[in-house]
Each structure stands twice: as C-alpha cells, then as structure tokens.
Amino acid sequence: MEKNINIVIDKAKELGCEVLINEPLSRYTTFRVGGAAAALIKTETTESLSILFALCNKLDVRNFVIGNGSNLLVNDNGYDGIVFKLEGEFTNIYIDDENIIRCGAGATLAKLCKFAAEHNLSGLEFAWGIPGTVGGAAFMNAGAYGGEMKDVVASSSYIDKDGNPGTIDAGELDFSYRHSVYSDNGFIITGVTFKLTHDNAVEINHRMDDFLSRRKEKQPLNYPSAGSVFKRPGKEIYVGKLVQDCGLKGKQIGGAQVSEKHAGFIINKSNATCADVCSLIEYVQNVVLEEKGVKLECEIRRI
Ligand SMILES: Cc1cc2nc3c(=O)[nH]c(=O)nc-3n(C[C@H](O)[C@H](O)[C@H](O)COP(=O)(O)OP(=O)(O)OC[C@H]3O[C@@H](n4cnc5c(N)ncnc54)[C@H](O)[C@@H]3O)c2cc1C
Numbered sequence: 121m122e123k124n125i126n127i128v129i130d131k132a133k134e135l136g137c138e139v140l141i142n143e144p145l146s147r148y149t150t151f152r153v154g155g156a157a158a159a160l161i162k163t164e165t166t167e168s169l170s171i172l173f174a175l176c177n178k179l180d181v182r183n184f185v186i187g188n189g190s191n192l193l194v195n196d197n198g199y200d201g202i203v204f205k206l207e208g209e210f211t212n213i214y215i216d217d218e219n220i221i222r223c224g225a226g227a228t229l230a231k232l233c234k235f236a237a238e239h240n241l242s243g244l245e246f247a248w249g250i251p252g253t254v255g256g257a258a259f260m261n262a263g264a265y266g267g268e269m270k271d272v273v274a275s276s277s278y279i280d281k282d283g284n285p286g287t288i289d290a291g292e293l294d295f296s297y298r299h300s301v302y303s304d305n306g307f308i309i310t311g312v313t314f315k316l317t318h319d320n321a322v323e324i325n326h327r328m329d330d331f332l333s334r335r336k337e338k339q340p341l342n343y344p345s346a347g348s349v350f351k352r353p354g355k356e357i358y359v360g361k362l363v364q365d366c367g368l369k370g371k372q373i374g375g376a377q378v379s380e381k382h383a384g385f386i387i388n389k390s391n392a393t394c395a396d397v398c399s400l401i402e403y404v405q406n407v408v409l410e411e412k413g414v415k416l417e418c419e420i421r422r423i
Contacts (some may be wrong), residue, residue: 124179125158128202132172138162145194145203145423148186150251152344153394154194154423157203160186164208166285166310173308174283176202184423185308187256188228191346194423196394206255210310215239219316220274225255225309229262232314233328242319243272248328249335251347255309259302260419261295265331270295274315278307285310298351298419340379343387349401350384350416359416360384363404366411373400398422 132139143160146152163169176183182201186192206226213235216222221241223232233248246267250257258276261269275289294301302309335341350359363369363383371378372389374396379385386400405416 122158124181125200125202127179128172128175128181129159129161131175132159132161132163132168135168135171137164137168137172143203145186145189145192145199148203148205149189149192149194149346150344151189151193151346151392151397152388153196153392153397154192155196155198155394157199158201160203160205162205162207164210166209166279169204169206169308169310170279170283170285172202173204173279174281177281185225185255187226187253187259188251190251191256191260191420192423193346193394193397193420199423204308206253206310210255216313219318221314221316222311223254223314224311225253225258227254228252229254229257236314236316237321237324237328240318240321240324241316242324242327243267243316244314245324245327245331249332254312258293258309258312259300260298261300262298265334268295269300272314272316274313276302276309276313277311278302278309280305280307338382340381340385340387343379343389345379345385345387346420348384348419349386349404351419353414353416357414358384362408362412362414362416366404366407368404368407371400371403373403376400378404 129139140160142156144156145154185204210224210226213223213227229247229250229252232254233244236244246264250262257269273290275287277287279285360383368378369383370380375390375392376396377387377389379387408414408416
C-alpha cells in the first residue's frame with residue numbers, strides 16, 4: 121500500500137500539486153481532532169484532480185476529499201491514504217446567467233453567500249453561518265432554517281472514479297435529508313450551479329444577519345465542534361431537547377462534552393481525542409435509546 125501511495129505522491133508532485141506528507145488532519149477539521157493522513161494533496165485544476173483520483177482508484181489507494189472539515193470526525197490513528205483539498209480553480213465563483221451562479225466545490229459557503237447577496241440574488245441566506253464548502257454542502261445536502269441545498273442547486277459537475285468529468289442535473293441528484301447521490305457514488309464534486317431569485321441586497325443581508333444571530337444565540341460557537349452530531353430522528357423531534365431531557369447536558373468524557381448551550385452539539389472542551397468524542401456519542405445514543413426509545417443516527421461522517 122505504501123508503495124502505491126508513493127506512486128500517487130510522485131505523480132502529484134510531477135503535476136505541480138502541493139503535497140504535505142504525514143499531515144495532521146486535526147488542522148483541517150473544525151472539531152480539531154484526528155491523526156495524520158499519509159499525504160494531503162492540494163489540487164488546483166480539474167485535469168490534475170482527474171489524473172490523481174483515477175490513479176488512486178486504479179491502485180486501490182484509499183482517498184477522500186476534505187472540504188472545510190466541518191462535518192468530520194477523524195480517527196486518532198490517522199488515515200492511511202490520500203486526502204484531496206480542492207483549491208485554485210475550485211474556489212472560483214461567477215455569474216453564468218442573470219440568476220445563475222457557477223461555483224467551484226472548494227469555495228466556502230461564506231464566500232458564495234456574500235457573492236450572491238452582492239449580486240442581489242436570494243435563496244442562499246439559509247447557508248450563511250454553515251462553516252462548510254460548496255462541495256461538502258452539496259454532498260450532505262446541508263440545510264438550516266427551512267432551506268436546503270436541494271432548493272437552490274440546478275446541477276453539479278463531478279469526476280467519476282475513472283477520472284471522467286460529467287454533470288448531473290438537480291432532478292438526478294437524489295437529495296434528501298443530509299443525503300445526495302454523492303453520499304453513495306464515491307465521485308468527487310468539482311462544481312455546483314445555483315439557480316437563485318432576484319431580490320434587494322439589503323433584504324438579503326437582513327435575513328442573513330438574522331440567521332447568524334440566531335446561531336450565535338443558540339450554538340456553542342466558541343468551542344471546536346462539528347455542529348449537530350445526530351440527524352433529526354423525525355420531523356417534529358429535536359435532538360437537543362431529547363438529549364437534554366435525558367439529563368445529558370454537560371456530560372463529559374475525556375475532553376469531549378455535550379454542550380451546555382445546545383445539547384445537540386458535542387464540543388471539544390479541552391484537548392479531546394477522537395476516542396473521547398466517539399465514546400460520548402455512543403453513551404448519548406445508549407441513554408437516549410434506553411430512556412426515550414429513540415435511535416439516534418450520526419450526521420457527522422467518521423473517517
Ligand atoms: C458550528 C457548526 C454549525 C453547523 N451548522 C450546520 C447547519 O446548520 N446545517 C448543516 O447542514 N450542517 C451544519 N454543520 C455541518 C457542516 O458545516 C455541513 O455539513 C457542511 O456542509 C460540511 O461541509 P464541509 O466542506 O466542511 O465538508 P467536510 O466536513 O469536509 O466533508 C463532509 C463530507 O463531504 C465530503 N466532501 C466534501 N467535499 C467534497 C467534494 N468536493 N466532493 C465529494 N465529496 C466531498 C467529504 O469527503 C465528507 O464525506 C455545522 C457545523 C458546525 C461546525
């Protein structure tokens with residue numbers, strides 16, 4: 121395996137990519153936990169990403185794309201494979217038609233939301249404050265305050281496992297709650313096209329400010345976390361309340377704690393390890409199942 125990883129690393133260097141060997145993934149996740157990846161490769165063009173992704177798959181080298189790492193829990197032992205980070209052309213955003221924005225998968229939602237507001241385009245306000253990239257948000261069908269990616273995505277471009285580029289229209293993206301076609305097909309999202317509606321920038325900014333202040337009020341944003349740990353088990357069932365009703369607010373294992381501010385969040389209170397977080401997740405799941413008969417499923421992706 122190490123030999124094959126080295127073949128990919130050599131190819132990446134030949135293609136002019138920045139390659140970081142034994143790179144701690146705690147630096148790239150909002151939880152600030154996790155061991156090192158064998159290599160983290162920064163790719164700036166579709167061409168180099170296609171070549172490297174196809175090569176990894178051909179040589180059976182494990183790999184994944186990291187966005188902003190805001191929905192990831194990386195094992196303390198690290199990742200014996202390649203992590204791709206999308207930079208350069210993947211962070212570009214531009215207006216394609218009067219209400220259509222094309223955006224690289226590596227751009228942050230923050231940059232996209234600002235861009236849309238500046239161009240008097242509405243629809244992305246819900247995403248203001250979600251600390252992810254466009255690729256990560258499309259992958260997860262990220263959503264908040266009644267909005268979801270599925271409401272605004274018109275199509276998305278990808279690279280398949282053989283390195284071939286393609287496009288999928290919204291109807292085929294199989295969006296559902298925190299799921300898209302990409303959650304199953306193993307492709308890399310390279311870009312997303314959004315169809316928005318015209319509105320006044322002042323109104324758009326007002327809605328964005330409102331959503332952000334609600335986040336600041338309710339969420340423990342001063343501690344590292346990966347947001348809501350569990351998926352909502354039903355339309356009217358709120359995880360935070362369930363966990364709180366089980367008396368688990370503030371429950372701590374090692375450095376990981378069920379947030380005192382919002383019991384749907386687990387925070388890295390002080391130098392938590394991935395093992396601490398996983399133990400706490402399991403503990404919460406067991407207590408909630410025993411006391412409320414509800415099975416909580418993780419929203420966070422584990423690496
Ligand atoms: C404080 C806080 C608040 C949050 N609030 C919300 C919220 O309101 N709503 C919500 O939905 N989420 C929320 N989240 C979770 C998270 O921000 C979102 O799920 C976000 O969309 C993840 O994007 P990311 O770029 O960080 O993805 P990452 O965490 O880096 O990756 C998530 C998954 O997407 C995959 N992926 C990333 N980019 C690509 C790509 N280009 N191609 C293929 N696969 C890719 C990764 O391999 C991984 O499996 C919150 C998180 C935090 C820390």
